[in-house]
Amino acid sequence: MQGLVEIRWHGRGGQGAVTAAKMTAELALGQGKHFQAFPEYGPERSGAPIVAFTRVSDEPIQVYAGIEHPDIVVVLDPSLLSVVDVTAGSPDDAIVLINSDLPPAELRAKYHMKGRKLYTIAATKIAVETIGRAIPNTPMVGALTRITQLFPLEEIVAFVRADFGKKFPPKVVEGNVNALTRSYEEVQGE
């Protein structure tokens, strides 16, 4: 994707949506692109719906405001679909990536979703199987990378090894690498 790309993340407190938004910004920096990432701050309660934003651009980013018309919507928790209008304001050709075990067509039918390009990835399942914890953010970034081709997969793997390597033991780091690569391969479009 070229020009300005605006991403809106929907998740619940504790799922790592903010971290994913920031990680995507740092990956953009690694690609020499301009970036901005910020959560919509509120009381930080585990499980409460939260929103975060990432902008990635070839040009310097000057707008400091929430994203009203996202090119990409990423939903880290499928239970939000019946609570929050996740596609609000997004254009009809927007990409919508949802953490779900269902294939896109089934999910679309279940939630009566109209228009937009729908993708799904079983991110929580992958996270449990690779990292050992139900934190879907890293797999979601892996799937996003595949869909958008904003960054090469090997760049993210290198980033995770370097950045997570500072904070976590090798087992957790490699679990995240596996989560990324698996979701990169397993993401489904319509």
Next chain:
Amino acid sequence: MAATDTPILAVTGNEAVAEAMRQIDPDVVAAYPITPQTEVVQIYAQFVADGKVTTEFITVESEHSAMSAVVGSAAAGARTMTATSSQGFALMWEMLYIAASYRLPIVMTTVNRALSGPINIHCDHSDTMGGRDTGWIQLYGEDHQEAYDDTIMGIRIAEHLDVRTPVMSMLDGYVISGAIGPLQMLPDEAVKEFIGPFKAINPLLDSEHPVTVGPFDGLHGWYFEHKATQQRAMDRSFAVIEQVSEEFAELTGRKYELLSPYRMDDAEMALVVIGSTCGTTRTVVDQLRKKGVKAGMVKVHVFRPFPVQAFIDLLGSCSVVGVMDRADSFGAQGGPLFLEVRSALYDLPKRPQIVPIIYGLGGRDIFPDNIHEAFAVLQKAAAGETLPVERTYLNLRKDRV
């Protein structure tokens, strides 16, 4: 490493300021460590714990005590910094006047956030705009880079012998403080060299030359004269701010001005803006220019001292000017920035119409469309339409007021 060879980093505004403080490595930082304090102090405490700075770090039981400790430390002869936000700033109130009147070169970062109530932790400028008459110099940054740069330049401005007045440097709460954005830091040595060693004036700890700080002065004392000297120092600080900005530009290539004009050369209408909304406004100015509208913007970097002459030079030839306040002065004709901009232009033989605009209180988002609305109001005024007496509110739920 040359000053401009350092890599671009992805950091929060809080991290940007804390890194600047680490490089300054002041003798003393005293701060309140709990809400409404920001992450600036938490990150700095980590630097202290990790031995990355030599600072004597004092955690105190309130923001009032924080500013009291900072006053004591600076009077003792130490390079002293602190950080605050919102209600914390409000609780420092009486001590802010003391710091300024003792002419102590303290530098304090303030993350701009709303004052209660209702309770609200989000961005607006009510905190520091309320402190505009405390005698501190006020620098308002618009992004991560400027928050970092102002912290470093603030040291030189506050400590300059023509000024010796505390400086508060601001960044927008959450919009910048909590958001990830780009930052290019200076090498540590370059900061050390730029700020130079601290020079204490009449320090309390110099027992060879004992002084008294802060005594009772009385009805027939020098209080009034003292206040006049504070104003003189503010007047002298213009030249110092410009000189420090010039030296900083030589080092970094980043030149800061008292006011920064954007597409003002032939502008017929302009918005005056402070903080992170400047960038959003620039993109709207570009869009309007493409449609042939002669729109411009003036960014306010320095609010205290108030750069009257720069406002006259930049806005004098406009037909209409909107002044965007992210704080209000209830019962007055508009927000604090509006009141002073209109006053600054009063003596011009032919002056623009000045329109009060209030936006973003309590963190209410300000979208490009809202800036378009503001310019639409200015266009109406330019076309001769009489505007309502009430302030123009942007992104207000008008049906609920």
